Amino acid sequence: MNVNPVTILLVDDDKVDVMAVRRAFRQLQITNPIIEAGNGMEALERLRGENGYQKVPQPALVLLDLNMPCMNGIEFLEELRSDPLLGRTIVFVMTTSSTKEDRARTQDKNVAGYILKTTPESTFLEAIKMLQHSWQTIKFPI
Numbered sequence: 001m002n003v004n005p006v007t008i009l010l011v012d013d014d015k016v017d018v019m020a021v022r023r024a025f026r027q028l029q030i031t032n033p034i035i036e037a038g039n040g041m042e043a044l045e046r047l048r049g050e051n052g053y054q055k056v057p058q059p060a061l062v063l064l065d066l067n068m069p070c071m072n073g074i075e076f077l078e079e080l081r082s083d084p085l086l087g088r089t090i091v092f093v094m095t096t097s098s099t100k101e102d103r104a105r106t107q108d109k110n111v112a113g114y115i116l117k118t119t120p121e122s123t124f125l126e127a128i129k130m131l132q133h134s135w136q137t138i139k140f141p142i
Contacts (some may be wrong), residue, residue, distance in 0.1 A: 007057045008034045009077065011043040012065040012094070017117065017124075021063065021094075024128040033057070040076025045085055063131070064111075066095040066102055071123040072104070077109035092131060 007015025037043035066073035093115040095104050115127045
């Protein structure tokens with residue numbers, strides 16, 4: 001039994017996608033806490049406990065969209081990886097972007113996975129099943 005459940009930080013500005021992820025969690029009966037952030041800047045503030053946000057409990061896993069206002073996913077990854085306290089945070093990208101450039105840029109920032117929202121093979125339900133298996137088997141950085 002996991003004493004400290006993995007907290008999910010869902011970074012996405014699309015409310016429909018956020019609802020779909022939450023629905024997949026309910027369907028799979030996954031009770032991990034989910035904290036939402038609408039862009040990369042808010043996500044960093046939540047991870048750091050800044051600007052009135054309570055700090056995201058650890059261990060935490062980030063589900064990251066790339067196309068967002070204020071600070072997009074690539075900019076978020078650059079800032080996250082340069083932070084000595086957050087640099088090892090496990091991040092899975094969930095995006096509609098299928099460009100080779102975006103994949104390469106995220107892989108250069110050591111993402112744990114790249115999931116396309118638009119392909120039938122990676123529906124939210126299947127993606128969340130895979131993610132659940134990952135966070136239950138991987139060792140989180142300390």
